Amino acid sequence: MKFLYAAYGITWAVHIIYLIILTRGFGKLRDDIKDLERD
Amino acid sequence: MSVLGILRTTLAKDLRMEWRSKDAINSMLFFALLVVVIFSFSFDLTAEESRQIAGGLIWVALLFAAVVALNQTWARELRNQVLDAYRVSPAPAESLFLAKTIGNFLFVAVLELLMTPLFIVFYNLRSVGPVHQLVLASLLGNWALVVNGTFFGAISIRTRSREVLLPLILFPISIPALLAMVGATTSTLTGEGSAHLPLVFLGVYDVVFTLVGLFLFETVLQAE
Amino acid sequence: MTLTPDNPAVSLNDVSKLYGRFAALRMVTADFAPGRLYLILGENGAGKSTLLRVIAGLIEPSHGKLTILGSSDHKAVKAHLGYMAHASMLYDELSGRENLAYFANLYGIREHALCAQAIRTVGLDPTLERRVGQYSQGMRQRLSLARAILNDPRILLLDEPFSNVDVGSAKEMTRLLGSMRDSGKTIFLVTHQPALLEGFADESVYMSAGRVIERVDHRAPTLEAKR
Amino acid sequence: MRSKFAIFALFTLALLSWGLYQALVAAPTEATMGPVQRIFYYHVPNAWVMELCFPLNFLASIIYLVNRKPAVDAFAVATAEVGVVFCTVVLLTGPIWARPVWGIWWTWDARLTSTLVLWLIYIGYLMLRKLSTGGSNPVLAASFAIFGCLDAVFVFMAIRWFRTQHPQPVFGGGANSGIDPRMMHAFLINMLAFTCYGALLVWIRYTLERTRQKVDEAHAMKSLMHHEAGAK
Numbered sequence: 001m002k003f004l005y006a007a008y009g010i011t012w013a014v015h016i017i018y019l020i021i022l023t024r025g026f027g028k029l030r031d032d033i034k035d036l037e038r039d
Numbered sequence: 040m041s042v043l044g045i046l047r048t049t050l051a052k053d054l055r056m057e058w059r060s061k062d063a064i065n066s067m068l069f070f071a072l073l074v075v076v077i078f079s080f081s082f083d084l085t086a087e088e089s090r091q092i093a094g095g096l097i098w099v100a101l102l103f104a105a106v107v108a109l110n111q112t113w114a115r116e117l118r119n120q121v122l123d124a125y126r127v128s129p130a131p132a133e134s135l136f137l138a139k140t141i142g143n144f145l146f147v148a149v150l151e152l153l154m155t156p157l158f159i160v161f162y163n164l165r166s167v168g169p170v171h172q173l174v175l176a177s178l179l180g181n182w183a184l185v186v187n188g189t190f191f192g193a194i195s196i197r198t199r200s201r202e203v204l205l206p207l208i209l210f211p212i213s214i215p216a217l218l219a220m221v222g223a224t225t226s227t228l229t230g231e232g233s234a235h236l237p238l239v240f241l242g243v244y245d246v247v248f249t250l251v252g253l254f255l256f257e258t259v260l261q262a263e
Numbered sequence: 264m265t266l267t268p269d270n271p272a273v274s275l276n277d278v279s280k281l282y283g284r285f286a287a288l289r290m291v292t293a294d295f296a297p298g299r300l301y302l303i304l305g306e307n308g309a310g311k312s313t314l315l316r317v318i319a320g321l322i323e324p325s326h327g328k329l330t331i332l333g334s335s336d337h338k339a340v341k342a343h344l345g346y347m348a349h350a351s352m353l354y355d356e357l358s359g360r361e362n363l364a365y366f367a368n369l370y371g372i373r374e375h376a377l378c379a380q381a382i383r384t385v386g387l388d389p390t391l392e393r394r395v396g397q398y399s400q401g402m403r404q405r406l407s408l409a410r411a412i413l414n415d416p417r418i419l420l421l422d423e424p425f426s427n428v429d430v431g432s433a434k435e436m437t438r439l440l441g442s443m444r445d446s447g448k449t450i451f452l453v454t455h456q457p458a459l460l461e462g463f464a465d466e467s468v469y470m471s472a473g474r475v476i477e478r479v480d481h482r483a484p485t486l487e488a489k490r
Numbered sequence: 491m492r493s494k495f496a497i498f499a500l501f502t503l504a505l506l507s508w509g510l511y512q513a514l515v516a517a518p519t520e521a522t523m524g525p526v527q528r529i530f531y532y533h534v535p536n537a538w539v540m541e542l543c544f545p546l547n548f549l550a551s552i553i554y555l556v557n558r559k560p561a562v563d564a565f566a567v568a569t570a571e572v573g574v575v576f577c578t579v580v581l582l583t584g585p586i587w588a589r590p591v592w593g594i595w596w597t598w599d600a601r602l603t604s605t606l607v608l609w610l611i612y613i614g615y616l617m618l619r620k621l622s623t624g625g626s627n628p629v630l631a632a633s634f635a636i637f638g639c640l641d642a643v644f645v646f647m648a649i650r651w652f653r654t655q656h657p658q659p660v661f662g663g664g665a666n667s668g669i670d671p672r673m674m675h676a677f678l679i680n681m682l683a684f685t686c687y688g689a690l691l692v693w694i695r696y697t698l699e700r701t702r703q704k705v706d707e708a709h710a711m712k713s714l715m716h717h718e719a720g721a722k
Contacts, residue, residue: 003589007533015687022698033705045368124352130368211610214610215607215641251640
């Protein structure tokens, strides 16, 4: 049973980490766009 | 403009430069020697065991050493931006690719010739199977390493990290060839199994990647 | 020298080159008539070298169209181009003669006399056995010029040919360029020392921030065209 | 576009939750392997998405070399990166399944090994993208991707032929006729759910890359005008 939960947990951990990376990517992009508008 | 004529002069030029500086061959030789000695220290082997693993060791040593030579041949073209002189000329890119590949093939072949006696001495080797299979495996395996290596060398010198990137992209791609080389070598050394399949595999691998390399090299060379 | 705008040696149409967030060339549209010596001037980072490299075919433009000697297929005109950069583009480990023999070969030139001729043209001794690595900066620069003119190019692109060259050599090179222009070649020269070419240049092309901002015709001062 | 995206995202989320329920609750426990067999409902769909992503990357790379459209390059990046993410999941869940079933974490079995090599190749691809500079970056990466994908074919053959010391266990019991329809159901739902999720991720990553390309271009144009204004 613990192997089962570990596998499901790890699957979602990897996917969530990737989602966080993507979100941060968008965050950086938003800053860049702000930069573009500033001056 | 003949592809072969330019191939020949480019190769002659590379060999002359290497003969004068001996940069690639010296560093490669010493590197390979170190690998062999360190492996030999790390494992205490019987003749039978060394026959089992020597195939793997020799190809790993060659792979690592080849990277040194591959980086050198392209680094030479980068100094003073000489590569640009080739790129502005109407000379075909394929000539440069083949000349570099053949040059690297010769360096690694010299290395193989010098390393074989070393291996025999250090690992107490004696082949059970036919020796000509080993020669064939070393030729085909050598080409498989350098044809990809030369192509990726041309890619990696274009990047920020230059020399560091080459092993990172070359090693994973070389894994199937490496498995076949090790398979052919081990089965010949131990006399177990046939070296036929891995040799055919290597032959196909060589042909496919030489063609892909020839096809894409101009794109990579002119990319800027 | 008459301008032939219908038949320019080099023609750029909206050519841009972007490197990520940096534009080295931005929408450059310009025609260059043949048989003239163009001085390309501007501050560092104005896009002068990029312009030369684009014409030389070393850099693919991100946008726009480039026509050289009436052809938009760059490969077809490579044999008619000569390019010289800041760096020597020579092998330090080979002698001057070996270097030129190799590069001549890339253009399908096999006569050794021609290499010797090119070396003599720039005022060097073709029998010199020394490796290029041991040449002085001035000698290297001259040999580099010899390499660029080996194939008798119709368009010659020179990026800072006089940097680190003594004034005497520079004058000599300038005279050589002048006579090449007079024989009908089109020459583009990027330099920080326009004074050296006083009287030789036909036109000055001013660049700033990736654009051609002004062109001054020295041969027909009344027609001074602003762009 | 935005509302379409939101609908698709919600749909995917619903499918994933339903798939999770099906996999953990609705499907019956397998007789010989016990609950660990349920890893199969996640492991295989993830592997499937990975197997979709890499050939798409290969295609995009070829198309990019032909037409040099930045959008195609953005798609290539997206598929490669998402492929690596799913590949990572496969490589992590595989051993977790293997440990209780085979008694070992890792074996140089054909599938595990080829997946690992694939992972290494595409990590190399992403590193190349990260480390290469200037305008040549996408071209170099596309050339490498073509080598990488062709190489994958050789990887599968080589590992099958030269690495067969270990017995090759049949993975997941196979889709034999005796399989419970509820198991099949749970499996198919998860296949669909993860395929949608993969498409969603590619969509997001593609949008990110494409926007970044446009922002870079805008920056390039602007820095230039700024510069010119300063110079004059």
